[in-house]
Amino acid sequence: MSYDDHDDHGHHGSWAPIIASLGTMMFLYGFSEASMGITAIGIAVLTWGLFTWWKGDLPFDGSEKMGELVAFGTPFGGMKIRKAGIWLFLMSEVMIFGSFFGAYMRMRSNWNTHWTLRDKAQEAIDTLGAEGTVDSIVKKCFDDHHHVKEEACEIATNGLVNNSFWVAADGVPAYHHVAAEYITADFMTLLPGAINTFALILSSFTVVLALKAAKNTDLEPNVRNKKVRNYLAMTLALGTLFLILKLWEWNHLIHDYDFTISTLAGSFFYVTTGAHGIHVFVGLIFITYFIYKAHIGGWDPNNAQSIEYYGLYWHFVDLAWVVIFPAFYLY
Amino acid sequence: MNKNKIRVMSLLFVIFIALAATPQITSYPTGLGANGNPGCTCHSGGAGTTTVIVDGMPDSFTAGQSYELNITVSNPSIAGAEISSNMGGFRLFASAGTFSAGDGFTDLVQELENGMTHTELGNDNRSWTVIWTAPDSEGQIVEFTVHGNAVNGNAVGNSPPDGQSGDAWGTFETSVPGAAALGGGVAMIEQAEPFEVAIAAITFGIALFSLMLVYVFYRNNPEGFNLNGLTKWLKKWLTTTDHKEVGTLYFVYSFLFLLIGGIFAMLFRIQLSVANNDFLTQDQYNSFFTLHGTTMIFLAAMPMIAAFANWIIPLQIGAKDLAFPRVNAMGFWMLAFASILLYGGVLSGEGADITWTMYAPFSSSGGEKGASAGTTLFVAGIVMLGISSTLSGVNFIATIMTMRAPGVTWMKMPLFTWSVFVANAMLYLSLPALIIGTVYLFLDRTIGTVFYDAAYGGDPILWAHLFWFFGHPEVYVVIVPAFGVVSEVLATSAKRSIFGYRSMVYAMAGIGVLGFIVWGHHMLTSGMDPTLRLVMMLTTMLVAIPTGVKIFNWLATLWGGSLVFKTHTLWALGFLVTFTMGGISGMFFPVAGLDTHFHDTYFVVAHFHYVLVGGTIFGMFSAIYYWYPKATGRKLDEKLGLLHFVITFVAMNATFWPMHQLGIEGMPRRYHTYNVDSWTELNSFITISALIMGSAQLILAWNLVRSYKYGEESGKDPWGGWSLEWTTSSPPPTPSFHEIPTQGDANIHHSAEPKGGLFSKMWKGSDSK
Ligand code: HEM
Numbered sequence A: 001m002s003y004d005d006h007d008d009h010g011h012h013g014s015w016a017p018i019i020a021s022l023g024t025m026m027f028l029y030g031f032s033e034a035s036m037g038i039t040a041i042g043i044a045v046l047t048w049g050l051f052t053w054w055k056g057d058l059p060f061d062g063s064e065k066m067g068e069l070v071a072f073g074t075p076f077g078g079m080k081i082r083k084a085g086i087w088l089f090l091m092s093e094v095m096i097f098g099s100f101f102g103a104y105m106r107m108r109s110n111w112n113t114h115w116t117l118r119d120k121a122q123e124a125i126d127t128l129g130a131e132g133t134v135d136s137i138v139k140k141c142f143d144d145h146h147h148v149k150e151e152a153c154e155i156a157t158n159g160l161v162n163n164s165f166w167v168a169a170d171g172v173p174a175y176h177h178v179a180a181e182y183i184t185a186d187f188m189t190l191l192p193g194a195i196n197t198f199a200l201i202l203s204s205f206t207v208v209l210a211l212k213a214a215k216n217t218d219l220e221p222n223v224r225n226k227k228v229r230n231y232l233a234m235t236l237a238l239g240t241l242f243l244i245l246k247l248w249e250w251n252h253l254i255h256d257y258d259f260t261i262s263t264l265a266g267s268f269f270y271v272t273t274g275a276h277g278i279h280v281f282v283g284l285i286f287i288t289y290f291i292y293k294a295h296i297g298g299w300d301p302n303n304a305q306s307i308e309y310y311g312l313y314w315h316f317v318d319l320a321w322v323v324i325f326p327a328f329y330l331y
Numbered sequence B: 001m002n003k004n005k006i007r008v009m010s011l012l013f014v015i016f017i018a019l020a021a022t023p024q025i026t027s028y029p030t031g032l033g034a035n036g037n038p039g040c041t042c043h044s045g046g047a048g049t050t051t052v053i054v055d056g057m058p059d060s061f062t063a064g065q066s067y068e069l070n071i072t073v074s075n076p077s078i079a080g081a082e083i084s085s086n087m088g089g090f091r092l093f094a095s096a097g098t099f100s101a102g103d104g105f106t107d108l109v110q111e112l113e114n115g116m117t118h119t120e121l122g123n124d125n126r127s128w129t130v131i132w133t134a135p136d137s138e139g140q141i142v143e144f145t146v147h148g149n150a151v152n153g154n155a156v157g158n159s160p161p162d163g164q165s166g167d168a169w170g171t172f173e174t175s176v177p178g179a180a181a182l183g184g185g186v187a188m189i190e191q192a193e194p195f196e197v198a199i200a201a202i203t204f205g206i207a208l209f210s211l212m213l214v215y216v217f218y219r220n221n222p223e224g225f226n227l228n229g230l231t232k233w234l235k236k237w238l239t240t241t242d243h244k245e246v247g248t249l250y251f252v253y254s255f256l257f258l259l260i261g262g263i264f265a266m267l268f269r270i271q272l273s274v275a276n277n278d279f280l281t282q283d284q285y286n287s288f289f290t291l292h293g294t295t296m297i298f299l300a301a302m303p304m305i306a307a308f309a310n311w312i313i314p315l316q317i318g319a320k321d322l323a324f325p326r327v328n329a330m331g332f333w334m335l336a337f338a339s340i341l342l343y344g345g346v347l348s349g350e351g352a353d354i355t356w357t358m359y360a361p362f363s364s365s366g367g368e369k370g371a372s373a374g375t376t377l378f379v380a381g382i383v384m385l386g387i388s389s390t391l392s393g394v395n396f397i398a399t400i401m402t403m404r405a406p407g408v409t410w411m412k413m414p415l416f417t418w419s420v421f422v423a424n425a426m427l428y429l430s431l432p433a434l435i436i437g438t439v440y441l442f443l444d445r446t447i448g449t450v451f452y453d454a455a456y457g458g459d460p461i462l463w464a465h466l467f468w469f470f471g472h473p474e475v476y477v478v479i480v481p482a483f484g485v486v487s488e489v490l491a492t493s494a495k496r497s498i499f500g501y502r503s504m505v506y507a508m509a510g511i512g513v514l515g516f517i518v519w520g521h522h523m524l525t526s527g528m529d530p531t532l533r534l535v536m537m538l539t540t541m542l543v544a545i546p547t548g549v550k551i552f553n554w555l556a557t558l559w560g561g562s563l564v565f566k567t568h569t570l571w572a573l574g575f576l577v578t579f580t581m582g583g584i585s586g587m588f589f590p591v592a593g594l595d596t597h598f599h600d601t602y603f604v605v606a607h608f609h610y611v612l613v614g615g616t617i618f619g620m621f622s623a624i625y626y627w628y629p630k631a632t633g634r635k636l637d638e639k640l641g642l643l644h645f646v647i648t649f650v651a652m653n654a655t656f657w658p659m660h661q662l663g664i665e666g667m668p669r670r671y672h673t674y675n676v677d678s679w680t681e682l683n684s685f686i687t688i689s690a691l692i693m694g695s696a697q698l699i700l701a702w703n704l705v706r707s708y709k710y711g712e713e714s715g716k717d718p719w720g721g722w723s724l725e726w727t728t729s730s731p732p733p734t735p736s737f738h739e740i741p742t743q744g745d746a747n748i749h750h751s752a753e754p755k756g757g758l759f760s761k762m763w764k765g766s767d768s769k
């Protein structure tokens, strides 16, 4: 997220960008080389960079002049520039989750394999002498998810076409067990995901309450900050609950069902929900800082918009989950 | 030492270490290791004293014939030179042909992949006989590698875990050409070890670059030439968030990489200059052209565009800076550090060899048949580039949307600003597909996911879709800003406002939208759904319409104006010629039937170099000559500029035009050599032209350096431009405007200019309204 106070008071540099970039590089380097040491140093350096960034925005006591620029011209005229920035950033996030989703749906719909499959059915007719048309063979041998119906297929083709014929075909998928099969089969596995959905929606609501409190001019500063702190703390708690339950559920899937990252459906499941989890985690880091700021009495109606921008991000993360949950847990 | 000095110095130290170490690094998905096996010490003696002799090698081989080879390994420093159980054996590999045991040696030697080695029993021998049967085609050169005293060579297998413990004293390599490869009278270029050339070039480059830094610092202020001053000066550049300074960083960076990418190109052009050449090995060739493509697009073209966008956009729209200056600086540094990852392993022969398109499943697998080890780092570097471009994309769009000064309305915005807006919108909406695709790839290579592994039902074509969903918009990301530059330059040089401003804007926006629904034209031969193929074919052809609109508008601008021929004008005119030719060759591909023939041939190479060099690079060169005075207050030398243009334009066409013919004749791209002698002639011509074109860029480098001090003073508005960047001083102050300016009207500005040039005389009716 781009939390950037626009320095209106002339030009001064910042160490944050170069340090944070160095940290990112070291992290990726360490990860590639499977070197925990370098990876850890990378994360430390990255954190150092972000702290440097925030330190540029000190002090938090409300005396700082944020000097936020206001947009002019269409379409954002009158809006604070940072808000426009967040919206634009969220557009690219939409594309990020869109890509996760598109790739996943491609796997689930076997879009790519459908016509390969017909090709292969033709081959069964031509080379193995199977009887029937392409359509009838595909229909007899596959269910709606293009999974081979082994027995039915062998019987229908008088034993000419067996499972290994299909599996040997490039692009015809072996049967994948998707996460939903395990999750929906067992209430205890479904439960954490279901609780998580409500936890996130609720946490979005508490962010709104925090914003409302921060903008309330009728409140005494210390009362206001206390309210903001409490609401944000609720969000933090709910977000943490989300992550804990998620890890618990992963653990369950891996150990009790042997549903691991080295199956295709597992790769999609863990990487997509993991990426979402990282978004939640990043959100929690920001909110910790916000709570600290409330703790030292830093919020007032003039800088409350930061909570609003944060809320935009948090709602987005929430929304992404509302799409991921049915697609990965139920379908 | 004060804090600054420590910070600057330690950062610099880390960067230099990284720079020096990077190209030699090998990365295995599972661990860190240096390439080149140091060997174990279990055979006393060692490298220097082991002698390996292979008897019976022919000077050239005849197809299918068998040759008896005698391998003898001796080492006088092994105690007593007697037969002992730890004398080690041998391994012999050949790049083609087959092996079998020699007479009486069936129990003493055994086969391994592409070669022979001793058996447990044969370990005590000091010499062995094997039979090598030559391959069926004589038009090739077979490479032999022999290891003497190869410990565990007999544990059949070639990769570190199963067998090769790394001991291979007395390794040597040789090659045997087939009779036909000799007979054709092939000229062999004298061997130079390309790695050494590359190491020398890069070390030289870094040294030169550091010297240059120190020199520039010295020239800036000769009095303050001391360590304190230096760290302060460096601190300014390392921490700057000012859009002009970040722009300068981008520019220097991109120019450096333009030269590095060029060096790679010249090295592999030498390899391709004659048939059956072996100047580069296959691995070197593969990683050199991978880095060439990636460097040119991501580290040269895009940063150069970002350099001008940084410098010019705020000036053109009358803003004091970009919307988020620190995010902007972060975008640059992410890019800078990403290049370190991209170059991992090049010099140890383990550089990424997956081409800029990084196709799975080759790129997602490792080991013998997969991509080399440096690929993991490379992919990590691409992820970082994605972060960098997303940051700067959001920033530019936010700036253009929210910070335009009064008078700079959407329909009066200078076209360069429009073009950067469209390009960044395309970029940051398409990048996520690449980021996700490369993250999948990265995870496949590191933690064992199976997104692209067909053995587990994974889907390599998914990669192609994700890549090209980004990849096609990407080619417009690099060309659209060049459209913008050419529009500015031609209008200013013709002393009139651009013809058909509105249609220009709509054309760019149209390209921006269409660009998202044509990606499949890169995959027509990939085996994707035929229905989708048809759709992509039709949408691709549609793109030609807005592109054509732009070309005709430029021509009409020239027609109604009175043209002055400055260097930037020449580049813009050159752009019109070469870019149009590239567009025409592009129209052959979307026809799926034709593409089946053209795909992956040199015809494609010709096409995209016409649009990328003749389009993007020419456009950027035009921008350099046009805006250099704004950035430095001095003009570039016009005489040197003319020389640079003429040589580059001619050499560019000489380099890329013959590639069309080679492509039609079927010469494949991405092959490290070819054995059709009749292609040698054109290829040598191409190589020579390429060398000329590459060297001509030194003229530009010299011009940039020289004119900084000695160029003619330019004043505010040397070319008669109308947009806001010409209303502030050159170089502009910081922040770039003290007061927010108001933009006037292009037509009114230009109607005040003197008239009567070449073109308006030709076309009497013109009054350039
Ligand atoms: C009229 C406009 C254009 C059309 C119809 C077009 C069409 C195509 C097609 C169909 C291919 C795939 C050929 C194949 O691999 O078989 C291709 C390749 C390519 N085009 Fe274009 N193109 C156009 C303009 C451009 C522009 C403006 C650029 C960049 C500035 C560009 C850059 C490229 C590149 C880099 C490749 C090669 C990608 C690779 O590595 O495989 N093209 N073009």
Ligand SMILES: [Cu+2]
Pocket (backbone or CB within 6 Å): B471, B472, B475, B518, B519, B521, B522
């Ligand atoms: Cu394309």
